[in-house]
Amino acid sequence: MSRFELLMDDIRDAIELxxxxxxILVMPIVGGYATMLFSVITIVAFVFITVFGIIGTVAVTxxxxxxxxxxIIISIFVIAILIxxxxxxxxxxxxxxxxxxxxxxxxxxxxxxNALQQYYLRGLGTSIGMSFIVGLIFLILLIPLAIYLLTVGxxxxxxxxxxxxxxxxxxxxxxxxxxxENGAGGFASVGENLRFGSKNLKILILIFxxxxxxxxxxxxxxxxxxxxxxxxxAGIVNTHIKVVIIKSYRRYSKAF
Amino acid sequence: xxxxxxxxxxxxxxxFKQAYRVNREHKELYKPQVYLILLRALLILAVIxxxxxxxxxxxxxxxxTLRKFASVFMNQFVGTPLLMLLISIIVLLFGTTFVEAxxxxxxxxxxxxxETNDHFMYxxxxxxxxxxxxxxxxxxxxMIAIVPYVIAGFLTLFIGFSLIPLIINIFLMVWKVSIxxxxxxxxxxxxxxxxxxxxxxxxxxxxxIIVGSLSSVGGGGSSGSFNSSGxxxxxxxxxxxxxxxxxxxxxxxxxxxxxxxxxFQVFKTLAIIISVIITIAVVVSSLIQMIFDxxxxxxxxxxxxxxxxxxxxEEVTE
Numbered sequence: 001m002s003r004f005e006l007l008m009d010d011i012r013d014a015i016e017l018x019x020x021x022x023x024i025l026v027m028p029i030v031g032g033y034a035t036m037l038f039s040v041i042t043i044v045a046f047v048f049i050t051v052f053g054i055i056g057t058v059a060v061t062x063x064x065x066x067x068x069x070x071x072i073i074i075s076i077f078v079i080a081i082l083i084x085x086x087x088x089x090x091x092x093x094x095x096x097x098x099x100x101x102x103x104x105x106x107x108x109x110x111x112x113x114n115a116l117q118q119y120y121l122r123g124l125g126t127s128i129g130m131s132f133i134v135g136l137i138f139l140i141l142l143i144p145l146a147i148y149l150l151t152v153g154x155x156x157x158x159x160x161x162x163x164x165x166x167x168x169x170x171x172x173x174x175x176x177x178x179x180x181e182n183g184a185g186g187f188a189s190v191g192e193n194l195r196f197g198s199k200n201l202k203i204l205i206l207i208f209x210x211x212x213x214x215x216x217x218x219x220x221x222x223x224x225x226x227x228x229x230x231x232x233x234a235g236i237v238n239t240h241i242k243v244v245i246i247k248s249y250r251r252y253s254k255a256f
Numbered sequence: 257x258x259x260x261x262x263x264x265x266x267x268x269x270x271x272f273k274q275a276y277r278v279n280r281e282h283k284e285l286y287k288p289q290v291y292l293i294l295l296r297a298l299l300i301l302a303v304i305x306x307x308x309x310x311x312x313x314x315x316x317x318x319x320x321t322l323r324k325f326a327s328v329f330m331n332q333f334v335g336t337p338l339l340m341l342l343i344s345i346i347v348l349l350f351g352t353t354f355v356e357a358x359x360x361x362x363x364x365x366x367x368x369x370x371e372t373n374d375h376f377m378y379x380x381x382x383x384x385x386x387x388x389x390x391x392x393x394x395x396x397x398x399m400i401a402i403v404p405y406v407i408a409g410f411l412t413l414f415i416g417f418s419l420i421p422l423i424i425n426i427f428l429m430v431w432k433v434s435i436x437x438x439x440x441x442x443x444x445x446x447x448x449x450x451x452x453x454x455x456x457x458x459x460x461x462x463x464x465i466i467v468g469s470l471s472s473v474g475g476g477g478s479s480g481s482f483n484s485s486g487x488x489x490x491x492x493x494x495x496x497x498x499x500x501x502x503x504x505x506x507x508x509x510x511x512x513x514x515x516x517x518x519x520f521q522v523f524k525t526l527a528i529i530i531s532v533i534i535t536i537a538v539v540v541s542s543l544i545q546m547i548f549d550x551x552x553x554x555x556x557x558x559x560x561x562x563x564x565x566x567x568x569x570e571e572v573t574e
Contacts, residue, residue, distance in 0.1 A: 002280075005273045012269040019262075154533065157541030210470065217469035221422050223415035 003203050006251070007244070011210075014243035021107045024097050028235030031090025036231055039083045046079055084127055088176075092119050095180045098242045119180055126179075126186025130172070163205070166212070170204035171197040174245050181246055200252050207248065211241035264459035264564045268466075268555075271562070274367075275554035282366050285554075288355045288376050289546040296351065297539045299344040304531045306337035308524055350384075353391060357383035359550070360436045363557040379436065386435050390442045394428065422468075426460045427453035430560040437561060456564045463559070471548035 001009075018024060050072055057068055096115020101107060138145070152160035171194055178196070179189035197204055215234035219226035279285065310332040314325060361379020365371070373379075398405075409417040431449035434440065438448060453460055514522060 002276070004276050008269045008273050008276075012266055015266065155536045155540055156544070157537040159541060159544050213470045213472075214466070217472055218465050221418045221465055221468070223418055224413065225415055226418075 004206070007203060007206065007248070010244045010247045011240070013247065014240045017101060017243060018240060021101055023107045024094075024101060025236055025239060027090060027094050027097065027112060028239045029232040031087070031094065032231040032235040035083070035087045035090065038086050042079050042082060046075060050075070080131070081128060084131070085124055088123055088127055089116065089120065091176055092116055092123050092180070094239060095177050095242060098239065099180055099246065102243065102246055115180060118183075119176075122186045123176055123179060126175070126190065129187070130175075130190065134172070162209075166205045166208045167201070169208045169212075170201055173197075173208065174242075177242055177245055178249065181249060196249060196253060200248070203248060203252075204245075207241060207244055211237055261458040263566050264456060265462055267564060267566055268459065268463055268559075271555050271558045274558050275551055278363075278366050278554050278558075279551055282362075285359065285362055285366070285550050286546065288358055288380075289550065290543070292347075292351050292355045293539055293542045293546065296344075296347060296542075297535050299340065299347055300538075301531060301535055302340045303337070303344050304527070306340050308527060310337060312520060312524065350388065353387050354380050354384050356432065357381075357387045359553060360387075360432050360557070363554050364433070364436045364561075367554065367557055367561060383435055386442050386445070387432060390431055390435070390446065393442065393446070422461065422464060425464055426457060429453055429460055429464065430556060433557045433560040437557070452560060452563070459564065463555075467548075467552045471545060471552070 053071075054068060093112035093116050096111045096119070097107065099115075100111040105111070148164065149161065153164075154160075156163075172190060173193070174197075175186070175189040175193040178184065178192045179186060182189065182192065184192065215230070215237040218237075219230035219233050222229065310329060313332055314328050358376040358378075358380030361383060362374065362376055365374035405416070405420055408420060409415075412419070427450045428446070429449060430452050431442075431445045434445035434448040434452075435442065438445065440448070517525075
């Protein structure tokens, strides 16, 4: 059987597994809306504080203090880390639930808590570290990326950008899953993600393509109601994708 | 989703696998679409170059009145540009239907492993007019239904604008397959498609959402947007003096070229560059779109031939 056919079987198995354990979908749906709500509140608060801060500073000093700009940049980083930290709570917990389910253990909320206790801090540390590394690489590659965007991106009618994002996701996009699957350290899991991702690039690109396109587009057919539902729906799709990734990893990884 | 519909939904994954096998074994399915895409691109470029030739003559006129404009345009337009335009319109309007007619026959023959009359031209010539007729009937129905559709869209707080086409597509999902496989007329095929949509409403809806979601990134540019961007360029330039003031010590080759060149040459070069870039983008995105079209065309054909039977889907191909 080809890898594509195995993938179709994996997706079907994931659907059946989650259908038999519907409770597992509660946390992805709650997590999606909770993260969005937290992001909105934080960003709105930041905008208000910044706007009134600038107006207040200019009113008092009659000029724009350059230090304020540095403050704003630092605040944006802090907000990004805060939002990332909240979303990571659900990410780690859900992976814990999925892994236990795939190991044959029935759904129990303790799996969510246990995964958080064991992996949250190392996951957070790795996330912050990865943000800086990826940010640095992005800055270094800014000109080649801009050239890629203007050539391949434009000439492929947008598909070049989709492919680039799927390629990045395949190489460094599921290290959290591998961290919990292997019980390994954060950066060791990033390395494993790179190794496994580069060896199984085509099938991973396909998995992430299916996941991202479905979670982004499927609910568009239901108008504004779909737009609201799409956050919860994305959580459902991503949970299935996590099952598929673990199944693929267990099949193709040398460790098994 | 009840158990029956849920099992039908799971059955889709068997159809996906079957379609993949047929797709992998029959690469010739891609040829007609590739030729059509390349032909369309060449025709679009040919039309643009023809029109640029006309505009070049019009720019040479000392004073451009509407009367002179019309006269020069008509003199230059009759001939190769008109021929190119007519060919392009015919290919754009009927090319897709022609290729689809041939392809659906190929899908059917490849899936059922029937080697009689399995070539592209047989299907293209035999089913072109039924496909065209069906498209016209559906188009007319849409024109009649446009007012109720808009009203329903507003009444459902805009949800209907995207949901109604989805529901209609469920009922029209397999009429082309039915024409080819049942060898019946347009109305029988539309009836069969309606019956199929009614019988498998939910799984067909889920399938169409999957198809729409997976194949909707760039969507490719149409020739319309292509032309409109070309016109935009022309109008901006015609506005006169619309180029921003240039720095005195322009060492930049591009600015020097702008300064030294004849205005029409600047317009013409930019129009050619933009046309070529957009044409390449349209070709690439159409080629990617083609992969989805053929793959899901095969899935749709398999689904109809199997009538979403839970037990015996594998028997359709082998």
